[in-house]
Amino acid sequence: PARRLVTLTGPGGAGKTRLAFEAAESVARASGHWPDGIRVAELASVRESGDVAEAVLTALGARETAVRGPGGAEVEAPDPLAALVEHCGSRRLLIVLDNCEQVIGAVAELAETVLTRCRRVTVLATSREPLGVRGExxxxxxxxxxxxxxxxxxxxxxxxxxxxxxxxxxxxxEEICRRLDGLPLAVELAAARLRLLTPRQLADRLDDRFRVLGAGSGSRTVLPRQQTLRAVVDWSWELLTETERAVLRRLSVFVGGCAASEAEEVCAGGDVPDPAVFDTLASLVDKSLLVAVPGGPDEKLPGGTRPDGMRFRLLETVAEYAARRLDESGERRAVELRHLRAYRELVRVGEPELRGPHQAYRLRQFEREHDNVRAALRAALRHDGGPATEQDAMCLVLSMSWFWQVRGHQRDARDWPEAVTALGPDPFQAPVRPAVPLDDPCTDLPPPWSDEQVWEARRGVRLLRFASRGGGAEGAEWDEDHARNWSGDRTRDQLTRIVAAYRRDLPQVCRQPAVMWFFAGLLVGEWRGMGETLDALVDACRARPGRGWDLGLALTMRGRLLDAGPGDEERAARDADEAVALFERAGDSVMLAESLSARGESYERRGRYARAAADFERAMVSCARIGMPTQVSLFKARLAAVRLEAASGPAAEEAAELLLREAVEESRGHAGHTGGAARLLLVGRYGRTGRTDLARAEI
Known part of the structure; x- marks a missing residue:
């Protein structure tokens, strides 16, 4: 506890991770030094420096689905490192950064920033080399x-x-331990063979193996312990059957582990029949080459229970070894394409459920598999197998776009559409090819798609790219600042081509991302103002039966973007009531909270505090149902604020203030704007009642 940054260094397989966990838990039990807990960020699957802060933020449980705050303005997702600093804030906790070596520079920057700005945080890192941070x-x-x-x-x-x-x-x-240099992973791998061999047989085989490896077969520049570990893995490899070898090397394409279903889909093929994969996974687990861990608790949902099941993960050293074997086999491209299509289907099939009663499960699943989706997209760009690979990549981007938006993955929402547009022609390049009616999204069916579906997908990905450049996401918000980002002759030319590609009677313009067509039209003068634009969008959605969710979003947008004046109160109320009913019917907790928030704020502006309180309370319950504690504390604060406004006596005021203090306590350390919003409301309460010392303490 006396040292705020400790780095455990050593070769792969030396037991750094296990030692870190055991030491942290031991100190915590003995001293209670970290009352806010120990949080582990596993960085072995992180390959890009820019993803380090996001990975740590997710590991700390600080990333949440966003519901727009008071006033209806879309709050831009904070920089991940800034959000991490805010989350840690005044907390006293230990962050374990495990397996840092492949992104050592970014980890060093993160550790130095957190330790400098969060005085009660301690960092314990494991790496093959020092971070190089002062005080380490x-x-x-x-x-x-x-x-x-x-x-x-x-x-x-x-x-x-x-x-x-x-x-x-x-x-x-004793000979086995000596020959293996006492490296924990090597000892564990050897111990697994004791099921088949006596200690003497095992020691003799190790002796033979090391003699062969010592004859110049390995690199002379690596550490002897690394050579020893390679020898153990080499030896374990040769004890495997051909089927086990094939499955093990193919598992190396997964990033961050995988479920059994995806492992079966990717690892089957050639001499490995589908039914053999699961049994082979079990065999590899028994031989300590593969780790099986629970994926999460089963979730009881309408229509049945959705189990997360077990997940399978290669040990880091074994994964590196298996990846080299995959390269040697000459089958990397084929395996990576199977991996690409497996995750294309996972997110394509799961995407509609991001808007329904299975939303919590799908959000958790998409977050857990995000590294695999990124790996699949990288494979699509690397292999560029023509039209088929382009369709796979477009399907992935279109299926992930709503998830990226609601979970605040702004970098992914910007970069992947940008990269995937390079795989095919620009669908808005002159002469513009007009869209034809498509009643269902392209992603309703897996590729290969029809010619018109391909062009619609290209338009959709290009619109996502264009929207992210303009400063918004998929037309979810639009205001004067946003419009200024779209100024310029080149941008206006692109907007004109977007308008030329669609018509208002096409069903796809009611859905994201083609819904941007209305806002493109606004900017080039097709509509006389925002009100007329949104009216046209709502009318178009009403003309498409069975698209209730899209209509609910359009109604919510109209309420958010048009601050209804005295003459618009009745329509605003009808829009809000209808949107709430539509999202209730869809089972979408995120958008239900969004629409309740919009309606509650409208009621609050008009002094209808009882109705506003009812909506904020329902929004709070909706967020709690899906596991959004940050938003729960925000709506609790809003609920307390309107109850204070409506309080009829000292007892009611005291109860409302107690609720507000409770919301502030719950929000402390939350990433983003929600904690500050709750504190600001409490500061205002203290200031109005003359308790300036308490107000200053909250600032």
Whole structure:
């Protein structure tokens, strides 16, 4: 606890991760030094420096689905590092940054920023090299002492073969530990073989293997311990069947683990039949080459239970080894394309449920598989297999766009449409090819698509790219500042071509991202103002039966973007009531909270505090249902504020203020604007009642 940055350094397989976890838990139990807990950010799957802060933010549970705040303005997602600093804020916690070496520079920047600005946070890192940050305390993790290695071999050996004891052949067991340099991973991999071999047989095979590897087969520049570890993995590899080898090397394309269904889809093929994959996964788990961990609790949903099941993950060193074997096999391209299509289908099928009663499950699943989706998109760009690969990539981007928006993944929402547009022609390049009616999204069916579906997908991806450049996301918000971002002759020419590609009677213009057509038309003079634009959008949605969610979004947008004056109160109320009913019917908790928030704010502006309180309370319940604690605290604060306005006596005021203080306490350390909003309301309350010292303490 006395040192705020400790880095455990050492080679792969030395046990840095396990030591970090055990040390952190031991100190926490003994001293209670981190009352806000220990949070682990596993960085082995992070490949880009720009993703480090986002990965840590997600690991800390600070990333949430966003509901627009008071006033209806879309709040831009904060910079991930800034959001992380705000989340840590005044918390006293330990952050474990595990497996930092491949993004060492970004981790160093993050650690220095957090430690400088969050005075009660401690960082424990594991890496193959130091972070190089001021104040860093390095602890080298080398081989286990002979007694420790022997004890580990005994424990793991007994797990592999009940009744095993190192005392039965101490000389052979000591030789195994010595030959493996006491590296924990090497000892564990060797112990797994005790199911098949006696200690003496095992020691003799290791002796043969090391002699072969010592004859110039490995790199002379790497550390001896790394050569030893490679020897153990080489030896384990040769004990596998051909099917086990094929599955193991193919598993290396996954990033951050995978579910059994995706593993079966990607790893089957050639000499590996579909039914053999699951049994092979079990075999690899038994041999300590693959880790199986629970994916999460089963979730009871309307229509049945949706289990997350087990997830499978390669140990880091084994993953690197398997990736080299995949390259040697010559099948990387084929396996990566199967991986691409497996995750294309996962998100394509799951995307509609982001707007329905299974929303919580799908949001969690999409977040968990996000690294695999990114890997699939990188493979599509790398292999560029022509029309088929372009369609796969477009399907992924279109299916992920709403998730990226509601979960605040702004970088993905900007960069992936930008990259994927390069795979095909510009659908808005002159002469513009007019769209034809498509009643359902392209993604309702898997590729290969019809010619018209391909062109609609290209238009959709290009619109996502164009929207992210303009400063908004998929037309969800539009105001004067947004419009200024779209100024300029070149942009106006592009907007004109977008308008020429669609007509208001086409069903796809009611859906995202083609809904941007209305706002493009506004900017080039097709509509006389925002009111006429939104009226046209609502009318178009009403003309499409069965598109209730799209109509609800259009009604909510109209309420948000047009601050209804005295003459518009009745229509605004009808719009809000209808939007709430539509999202209730759809089972979409996110947009239900959004529409309730809009209606509650409208009621609050007009002094109808009881109705506003009812809507804020329902929005709070909706956010709690889907697991959005940040938004829960925001709506609790809004509820307290309107109850204070409507309070009829001291008792009611005291109860409302107590609720407001509770919301502030719950919001402390939340990323984004919500914690500040709650505190601002409390500061105002203290100021109005003359308690300036308490007000200053909250600022």
């Amino acid at each position: 305390f390095l602890y080298g993790v080398g081989p286990l002492a002979p007694t420790g290695a022997l004890r580990l071999l005994g424990e793991r050996g007994a797990a592999a073969r009940p009744g095993f004891r190192t005392d039965d052949d101490p000389a052979a067991c």
